[in-house]
Amino acid sequence: VSMKTVNVDLGDRSYPIYIGTGLLDHGELLRKHIPGKRVLIVTNETIAPIYLERCRKALLEGGQLQVDDVILPDGEEYKSIDVLEKVWDKALECRMDRGTTFLALGGGVVGDMTGFAAACYQRGVHFVQIPTTVMAQVDSSVGGKTGVNHPLGKNMIGAFYQPRVVLVDTDTLATLPDRELASGISEVIKYGLIRDAPFFEWMEANMERLLDRDPEAIAYAVERSCINKAEVVAADERESSEGVRATLNLGHTFGHAIETGTGYGVWLHGEAVAAGTVMAADLSYRLGWIDKTLYDRIVALLARARLPILPPPSMTADQFRSLMAVDKKVLAGKLRLILLRGPLGNCVVTGDFDPAKLDETLNHF
Numbered sequence: 001v002s003m004k005t006v007n008v009d010l011g012d013r014s015y016p017i018y019i020g021t022g023l024l025d026h027g028e029l030l031r032k033h034i035p036g037k038r039v040l041i042v043t044n045e046t047i048a049p050i051y052l053e054r055c056r057k058a059l060l061e062g063g064q065l066q067v068d069d070v071i072l073p074d075g076e077e078y079k080s081i082d083v084l085e086k087v088w089d090k091a092l093e094c095r096m097d098r099g100t101t102f103l104a105l106g107g108g109v110v111g112d113m114t115g116f117a118a119a120c121y122q123r124g125v126h127f128v129q130i131p132t133t134v135m136a137q138v139d140s141s142v143g144g145k146t147g148v149n150h151p152l153g154k155n156m157i158g159a160f161y162q163p164r165v166v167l168v169d170t171d172t173l174a175t176l177p178d179r180e181l182a183s184g185i186s187e188v189i190k191y192g193l194i195r196d197a198p199f200f201e202w203m204e205a206n207m208e209r210l211l212d213r214d215p216e217a218i219a220y221a222v223e224r225s226c227i228n229k230a231e232v233v234a235a236d237e238r239e240s241s242e243g244v245r246a247t248l249n250l251g252h253t254f255g256h257a258i259e260t261g262t263g264y265g266v267w268l269h270g271e272a273v274a275a276g277t278v279m280a281a282d283l284s285y286r287l288g289w290i291d292k293t294l295y296d297r298i299v300a301l302l303a304r305a306r307l308p309i310l311p312p313p314s315m316t317a318d319q320f321r322s323l324m325a326v327d328k329k330v331l332a333g334k335l336r337l338i339l340l341r342g343p344l345g346n347c348v349v350t351g352d353f354d355p356a357k358l359d360e361t362l363n364h365f
C-alpha cells in the first residue's frame, strides 16, 4: 500500500494519522493501536451498508477481537445527547468494560459523537477514528474535539478526548455526494487562509482536480490539511485564550450562527463555514486589515468550490448578533473573532475591533 503517516505530537498521548488508499482492508494498522479485546463500531444508517462489513472483517482478522456495532440515524439534527444514549445503551447491554475501544466509522457527526461517548463511558474508554468524509479526514477526526449540539448552540456539550489512531482511507470518498465533498473543501481552504499561503495557491491552481476527485490531488489535500491540523493541535491542544487553536475557527462564529439559525442539517457545516468565511473576510477588509484583491480571491475560490458565498437571506443582523453571542469564543462577555490580517496566510484572534464595522458587515449581507 502507498501510505503517508502524519503524527499528532501530544507527548505520551501522541498518535498517528495513516493516510492512503485501500487502508480499510489493512486491519493490522488499527489492531496494533487497540489495547483490549472488544470493539464497538459506531456508524450510521448510510455508511453501514457500504463500509461496516469491511471494517468488521479488518478488525476480526487475527482472531483477537470481539466486535459489536451500533447504527445511528444519519444527520446533523441527530447529533444530540438523546441519540448518543443509544451508544451507551449498546455498550451496557453488551457488558463492555473499561478496556473497550469505541471506533467511529463515518463523517464528522459520527466522529464527534463517538468520541464524546467514549470520553464519558465508564469515565473514558479507548477511541479510534475511521473518517469517511473530506470534512472528517481533513479536520474533525484529528485533534480531539468531541461533542453534540444543543438546541441553543452548536457543539455546546462536549469534551476534549484524543483518539489512539486515525485511519484515513481516501478511497471511501468515492461514494461521497458532491455537496459533501464541497463542504469538506471549505475547511481545506481555511488552512490556506489562516497559515498556509502556498497551499491556498495550490488550490487556486488545482480546485477543479479536487472537485473531479483526482486521487493524487485528493491525497495531497488531505495530507497537507492533516499536517496543518496536527501542528496547530500540538501547539495548543485545548484552545487556550492566547493559543493558535482558535484560528481553526475562521468563519465558524458566523457559520455556527447560520447552522443554528437555519436549523441543524439545512446548511451543511462546511457550507455555513464558507459563507461565514466571506463574512469574516468582509469585516477584515472593512477594518483595513486585508486588501480588496485578497477578499476577491477568497470569494472566487469558495465559489469555484461550489460553496455558498452569501449567508441565507432569511437571517437578520439581529439574529446573527444574538446567535453569535452564545459562541464559545465569547470571553468575559466580549465577542472574539478570527479575522484575516496582513498578506494571505495570516490571521488574528481578537475582540479588539470597531463594533460599528461588524454592524456594517452584518447589515451588508
Ligand code: NAD
Pocket (backbone or CB within 6 Å): 044, 046, 047, 050, 074, 075, 076, 079, 106, 107, 108, 109, 110, 112, 132, 133, 134, 135, 136, 139, 140, 141, 142, 143, 144, 145, 146, 155, 172, 173, 174, 175, 176, 177, 180, 183, 184, 269, 270
Ligand atoms: P456528516 O458526518 O453528517 O457526513 C456527511 C454525510 O455524508 C452524511 O449523510 C453521512 O452519512 C454521509 N457519508 C459519510 N461518509 C460517506 C461516504 N464515504 N460515502 C457516502 N456517504 C457518506 O458531516 P461531516 O461534514 O463529515 O461532518 C460535519 C460535522 O463535523 C459537524 O457536526 C461539525 O460540527 C463537525 N466538525 C467537528 C470538528 C472537530 O474538530 N471535532 C471539525 C470540523 C467539523
Ligand code: ZN
Pocket (backbone or CB within 6 Å): 139, 187, 252, 269, 273
Ligand atoms: Zn469546521
